[in-house]
Amino acid sequence: MKRSLIRLTAQLQLGITLLMACGCAPTQPFFLNESPDLNYYLNTATQIEYPDVDVESLPETTESLPPLSIGNHDYQFWDLTLEEATNIALQNAKFYVTTSGIAEARQNVSDQFISGTADQFGSIWDVAIQQSTTQSVPLTVDSNGNRTLPRGVLRANQVGGVEDALAEFDAQASGFISYSNTDRPRNSGNSAVSTSLFQSDDVTAQAAISKRLATGGVATLRHQLIYGHNNLPTAPLAANSASRVVSSDYTVTMEAQFQQPLMRNRGTLVNRIPVVLASLNEDVSIAEYEIQVRNLVRDVENAYWDLYVNYRAVATAVVARNSAMATQQVAQLALENGTGTLQELSQAKGQYFQFQAQLEAALAGSNLPGPDRFGVYGAENRLRQLMGLAATDGRLIRPIDEPTLARVEFDWHESVAQMLYLSPELRQTKTRIKQQELELISVKNQILPEVNLSLLYRWVGVGDTLGPPDGGTGDFPTPGSSALAGLTGGDFQEGAVRLEVTPPAFGARKELARIRNTKLRIVRERSKLQEDERLLVSNLSDAVRKARSHYQLTHTNAQQWQAFETEVETRLAEYDAGTRDINVVLQSQQRKAQAEISYYRALAEYSKSLSYVDYLKGTLLANSGITLREGPWNKKAYWDALERARERSAGKKLQYGVTRPGVVRQGPVRNADAASEIIGSGTTTHGQTLPPTELDSNGQVIFGDANGGIWPADMGVTRDAIRIEDQPLTEMGNSTQELLQAPQSMERLSPPVTVPTPAPSIESAQPLSAPANASPNSGASWGTSRHVQPAAYSAPARVSVSPSTAEPAEYAPQPVRRKPLPR
Numbered sequence: 112m113k114r115s116l117i118r119l120t121a122q123l124q125l126g127i128t129l130l131m132a133c134g135c136a137p138t139q140p141f142f143l144n145e146s147p148d149l150n151y152y153l154n155t156a157t158q159i160e161y162p163d164v165d166v167e168s169l170p171e172t173t174e175s176l177p178p179l180s181i182g183n184h185d186y187q188f189w190d191l192t193l194e195e196a197t198n199i200a201l202q203n204a205k206f207y208v209t210t211s212g213i214a215e216a217r218q219n220v221s222d223q224f225i226s227g228t229a230d231q232f233g234s235i236w237d238v239a240i241q242q243s244t245t246q247s248v249p250l251t252v253d254s255n256g257n258r259t260l261p262r263g264v265l266r267a268n269q270v271g272g273v274e275d276a277l278a279e280f281d282a283q284a285s286g287f288i289s290y291s292n293t294d295r296p297r298n299s300g301n302s303a304v305s306t307s308l309f310q311s312d313d314v315t316a317q318a319a320i321s322k323r324l325a326t327g328g329v330a331t332l333r334h335q336l337i338y339g340h341n342n343l344p345t346a347p348l349a350a351n352s353a354s355r356v357v358s359s360d361y362t363v364t365m366e367a368q369f370q371q372p373l374m375r376n377r378g379t380l381v382n383r384i385p386v387v388l389a390s391l392n393e394d395v396s397i398a399e400y401e402i403q404v405r406n407l408v409r410d411v412e413n414a415y416w417d418l419y420v421n422y423r424a425v426a427t428a429v430v431a432r433n434s435a436m437a438t439q440q441v442a443q444l445a446l447e448n449g450t451g452t453l454q455e456l457s458q459a460k461g462q463y464f465q466f467q468a469q470l471e472a473a474l475a476g477s478n479l480p481g482p483d484r485f486g487v488y489g490a491e492n493r494l495r496q497l498m499g500l501a502a503t504d505g506r507l508i509r510p511i512d513e514p515t516l517a518r519v520e521f522d523w524h525e526s527v528a529q530m531l532y533l534s535p536e537l538r539q540t541k542t543r544i545k546q547q548e549l550e551l552i553s554v555k556n557q558i559l560p561e562v563n564l565s566l567l568y569r570w571v572g573v574g575d576t577l578g579p580p581d582g583g584t585g586d587f588p589t590p591g592s593s594a595l596a597g598l599t600g601g602d603f604q605e606g607a608v609r610l611e612v613t614p615p616a617f618g619a620r621k622e623l624a625r626i627r628n629t630k631l632r633i634v635r636e637r638s639k640l641q642e643d644e645r646l647l648v649s650n651l652s653d654a655v656r657k658a659r660s661h662y663q664l665t666h667t668n669a670q671q672w673q674a675f676e677t678e679v680e681t682r683l684a685e686y687d688a689g690t691r692d693i694n695v696v697l698q699s700q701q702r703k704a705q706a707e708i709s710y711y712r713a714l715a716e717y718s719k720s721l722s723y724v725d726y727l728k729g730t731l732l733a734n735s736g737i738t739l740r741e742g743p744w745n746k747k748a749y750w751d752a753l754e755r756a757r758e759r760s761a762g763k764k765l766q767y768g769v770t771r772p773g774v775v776r777q778g779p780v781r782n783a784d785a786a787s788e789i790i791g792s793g794t795t796t797h798g799q800t801l802p803p804t805e806l807d808s809n810g811q812v813i814f815g816d817a818n819g820g821i822w823p824a825d826m827g828v829t830r831d832a833i834r835i836e837d838q839p840l841t842e843m844g845n846s847t848q849e850l851l852q853a854p855q856s857m858e859r860l861s862p863p864v865t866v867p868t869p870a871p872s873i874e875s876a877q878p879l880s881a882p883a884n885a886s887p888n889s890g891a892s893w894g895t896s897r898h899v900q901p902a903a904y905s906a907p908a909r910v911s912v913s914p915s916t917a918e919p920a921e922y923a924p925q926p927v928r929r930k931p932l933p934r
Contacts, residue, residue: 170501171499171500171501171502171504172501174501174504175501175502175503175504176501176503176504176505177503178488178492178502178503179475179488179491179503179507180475180488181471181474181475184846184847184848185505186503186505186506186507186847187505187506187507187845188506188507188509188841188845188846189506189507189508189509190509190511190841191508191509191510191511192510192511192512193411193412193415193510193512194512194735194736196411196415196494196498196508197408197411197412197735197737199498199499199500200407200408200411200497200498200499201404201407201408201737202499203498203499203500204235204404204407204499205234205235205499206224206229206232206233206234206235207232207233207234207403207404207406207407208220208221208224208232208407208496208497209233209403209406209407209410209497210223210406211233211399211402211403211406212406213536213647213650213726213727215654215723216413217406217410219493219496221496233399233400233402233403237396237399237400238393238396238397238400241272241392241393241396242272242273242274242393242396243271243272243274244271244272244275245271245272245275245278246269246270246271246275250278250279250281250283252283252285252319252321255317255319255331255333255368256285256286256317256318256319256320256321256331256333257319257321257329257331257368257370258283258321258322258323258329258331265550265553265554265557265625266550267388267391267392267543267546267547267550270385270388270389270392271389271392272389272392272393273386273389273390273393275389276385276386276388276389277386279323279382279385279386280322280323280324280325281322282320282321282322283320283321283322284318284319284320285317285318285319285320285321286316286317286318286319287315287316287317288314288315288316289314289315289316290312290313290314291312291313292310292311292312292313293309293310293311293313293341294309294310295308295309296308296309297309301344302344303344303346303353303354304343304344304353304354304355305343305344306342306343306344308342309341309342309343310341310342311339311340311341311342312338312339312340312341313337313338313339313340314336314337314338314339315335315336315337315338316335316336316337317333317334317335317336318333318334319331319332319333319334320332323382325379325382325383326371326377326378326379326382327371327372327376327377327378327381327382328369328370328371328372329369329370329371330368330369331366331367331368331369331370332365332366332367332368333364333365333366333367333368334363334364334365334366335362335363335364335366336361336362336363336577337361337362337363337364338359338360338361338362338577339359339360339362340358340359341358341359342358343355343358345357345358355588356588356589356590357575357588357590359575360573360574360575360587360588360594361573361574361575361576361577361594362571362572362573362594363571363572363573363574363577363594363595363597363598364569364570364571364572364598365569365570365598366567366568366569366570367567367568367569368565368566368567368568369565369566370563370564370565370566371563371564371565372561372562372563372564373562373563373564374559374560374561374562375556375557375559375560375561375562376556376561380552381552381553381556384549384550384552384553387549387775388546388549388550390775391542391545391546391549391775392546394538394542394776395539395542395543397739398535398536398538398539398542399535399539400739401535401732401739402535402536404732404737404739405535405726405731405732407497408731408732408735408737409722409723409726409731410497411494411497411498412719412722413719413722414490414493414494414497415494415510415512416510416514416715416718416719417485417490417493417494417715418487418490418491418493418494418508418510419510419512419514419711419715419840420708420711420712420715421473421483421485421486421487421490422487422509422510422840423707423708423711423840424473424483424487424708424711425470425473425474425486425487425850425851426838426840426843426850427473427704427707427708427711428466428469428470428473428704429470429850429851430704430707431466431469431470431700431701431703431704432463432466432467432469432470434466434679434700434704435459435462435463435465435466435697435700436463438459438462438463438683438693438696438697438700439456439459439460439462439463441459441686441687442455442456442459442693443456450689451693455692455693455694458693458694458697459693459697462697462700462701466704470851472486473486473487474486474487474488474847474851475487475488475489476488476489487507488507491507491508494508495508509840509841510840511839511840511841513839514714514715514717514718515717515718515721516665516714518662519658519662519721521655521658521724523655524787525786525787526651526655526724526728527648527651527790528786528787528789528790529728529729529730529783529786529787530647530648530651530727530728530729531644531647531786531790532729532781532783532785532786532789532790533728533729533730533780533783533786534647534727534728534729535729536643536647537640537643537644537647538780540636540639540640540643541640543636544633544636544637544640545775547629547632547633547636548633549775550629551626551629551630551633554622554625554626554629555626557622557625558615558619558622558623558626559615560612560613560614560615561611561612561613561614562610562611562612562613563610563611564608564609564610565607565608565609565610565611566606566607566608567606567607567608567609568604568605568606569604569605569606569607570598570601570603570604571597571598571603571604571605572593572594572595572596572597572598572599572600572603573587573592573594573597573603574587574592574593574594574595574596574597575587575588575589575590575591575592575593576591576592576593576594577593577594577595578593578594578595578596579593579595579596586602647727650727651724651727651728654720654723654724654727655724657720657723658717658720658721658723658724661713661716661717661720662717664713664716664717665710665713665714665717667713668706668709668710668713669710671706671709671710672703672706672707672709672710674706675699675702675703675706676703678699678702678703679696679699679700679703682695682696682699683696728783729783730783733782733783
């Protein structure tokens with residue numbers, strides 16, 4: 112006994128030792144016929160995988176050329192007008208790479224677009240998507256085939272499109288077939304009318320069609336077939352016998368049922384509210400679509416004028432560099448002749464390289480502080496993004512439209528009226544207010560008691576057999592009788608009337624709270640509309656003020672440019688005479704170059720500010736010749752619509768219900784001329800073209816006068832009458848080499864000055880007729896609130912600073928190119 116215990120103890124110790132030496136580890140089971148090819152084994156549960164999506168890339172993406180940059184100027188100029196750029200952008204737009212809102216300037220949203228989703232940006236499919244949106248709650252019927260109550264729509268965000276809302280009134284068919292059998296003992300003995308072991312087979316079939324009416328009622332037509340067979344004892348038809356005559360029977364019924372709410376959910380007004388809410392949702396979507404199109408047009412115009420300024424910056428930098436090059440050559444000659452110093456030559460070289468750096472930045476952009484970040488190539492790429500074009504395709508867009516030089520005045524009261532009527536943001540808010548007013552009607556209806564009246568009429572046929580309708584040997588329970596014959600015979604008819612009353616809970620706290628909540632939301636939305644209008648008027652005021660300010664800045668910067676131009680020529684003459692240091696000449700050249708680019712920036716900002724006023728007024732699309740309207744449907748849609756119209760015109764109008772929907776819309780949006788009549792502020796005035804301040808003997812516009820009297824307020828600045836010249840971008844060469852090359856002759860070290868022509872005072876102006884060769888839509892007279900003075904030139908000419916120089920005939924004064932609003 113002791114030996115066995117010792118042996119067991121030793122074995123246990125050995126096992127513990129081996130276990131401690133080997134440790135605890137899980138083991139895999141052994142499988143018979145195991146294959147070494149573990150093709151079903153995955154070592155990871157989560158990994159980065161590529162989706163299997165077959166979407167063809169655009170040619171603008173895959174066939175884009177290398178980007179234009181310093182050292183790569185392989186392109187041809189693509190002369191493009193603003194109208195053409197806008198047209199291309201709208202034609203190529205599937206998504207609108209812009210943002211909502213009325214900000215005067217928006218950042219580039221291409222990065223946000225790439226990282227965002229399709230729902231965050233406007234597209235050409237948004238309105239159609241809204242129209243085809245459906246609810247998640249399906250149409251349902253009860254066990255008898257009756258349509259149930261409406262889907263509980265109380266808010267506009269609970270409905271989809273109009274078609275989905277109209278589906279509430281669609282007829283719904285339903286049906287079922289049910290079979291069951293019974294096999295069980297009963298607590299009874301065998302007799303003439305019962306048996307202790309009951310067995311039966313039962314079949315029920317039903318088909319029904321139910322439709323909800325605009326009055327809130329539900330009409331149902333229902334057919335039932337009931338078959339029963341059991342083992343109960345049968346006996347021949349005899350007097351005073353309770354036994355079954357036949358072992359099976361068929362029961363066929365045809366029912367017509369009508370349910371009508373008498374209080375809650377009664378009437379066409381309440382039941383059609385979901386349809387109207389859905390249509391107003393579409394109006395909100397259409398207004399959002401208009402906002403996206405308007406913002407895209409505005410962004411394209413801003414990008415166009417930004418590119419124009421960048422081109423002018425390049426031209427200015429070229430002139431400044433060439434002037435610095437000429438100054439450097441003069442300093443070199445002076446040093447060689449012993450009249451100059453090495454310090455003057457080095458300073459002239461430094462200024463040359465400074466202007467050269469500005470030229471390179473103006474052409475290709477720079478991320479360094481100070482110079483232009485984008486340059487011509489970057490600004491052109493930004494415009495291409497908005498136009499839906501490839502980043503580089505061998506062409507370089509060159510704006511050929513010149514910013515307007517006309518002084519434009521806006522009739523304030525008419526502008527406010529147009530903005531309050533045409534603004535899509537305000538129209539969106541007003542649509543939501545109308546939706547909430549309809550929601551309040553629905554909410555108030557829910558506090559009424561639910562009183563439903565149900566009328567049922569039934570035709571019944573019972574027989575030993577199912578049919579046919581004209582067959583059978585007699586009436587049931589005669590053996591061989593036909594159930595369908597009994598149904599069509601009309602001998603058995605039944606009726607039922609049911610009145611259900613369900614008042615709201617005591618106190619109706621939920622219903623009353625919902626009514627108060629809806630009223631508060633209406634008050635809040637109306638207050639927001641008032642604040643929106645107030646803030647929009649404030650923005651419009653700021654925009655009009657900026658338009659006047661930018662025009663004045665254009666005037667002032669032109670005078671500054673002229674003054675610095677004269678200073679440069681004077682300093683150069685003094686330097687040639689040895690009375691001035693070269694440092695003074697270089698500083699004057701810098702000031703003159705900065706004044707020139709400041710003028711062009713002010714000129715472009717003036718055009719952008721005029722566009723922004725139109726943008727706020729809601730007339731930007733109309734003035735650009737853009738109209739939003741529904742696109743064509745397929746031919747069958749027009750065919751079906753015509754058939755429905757003919758069908759309705761041939762029928763008799765039935766006015767059912769005691770309530771009718773009130774006015775929801777006032778009709779299509781009218782043009783800007785009708786805004787003053789609708790809003791009721793101001794009177795409608797039409798823009799007119801005003802004459803220039805002063806013309807010389809050659810018909811040239813004179814800029815300013817000696818007393819500065821063109822502005823009502825005395826600004827205390829003497830504005831000398833000067834003549835201007837401007838070189839169109841198309842005359843600056845057709846390649847980068849021609850654009851950037853230094854002039855062959857240095858007789859003139861700086862270019863002639865281009866200065867805009869200001870407007871006269873509005874009070875003293877007289878209408879100016881359009882030129883004989885002008886088209887009917889050239890803009891001599893159009894129906895807007897603008898009072899416009901014509902630009903000095905539609906394409907300003909290149910003239911000398913001297914007042915006696917004649918002007919080219921092809922640059923005669925032309926009326927302003929502004930499209931009229933539709934009457």
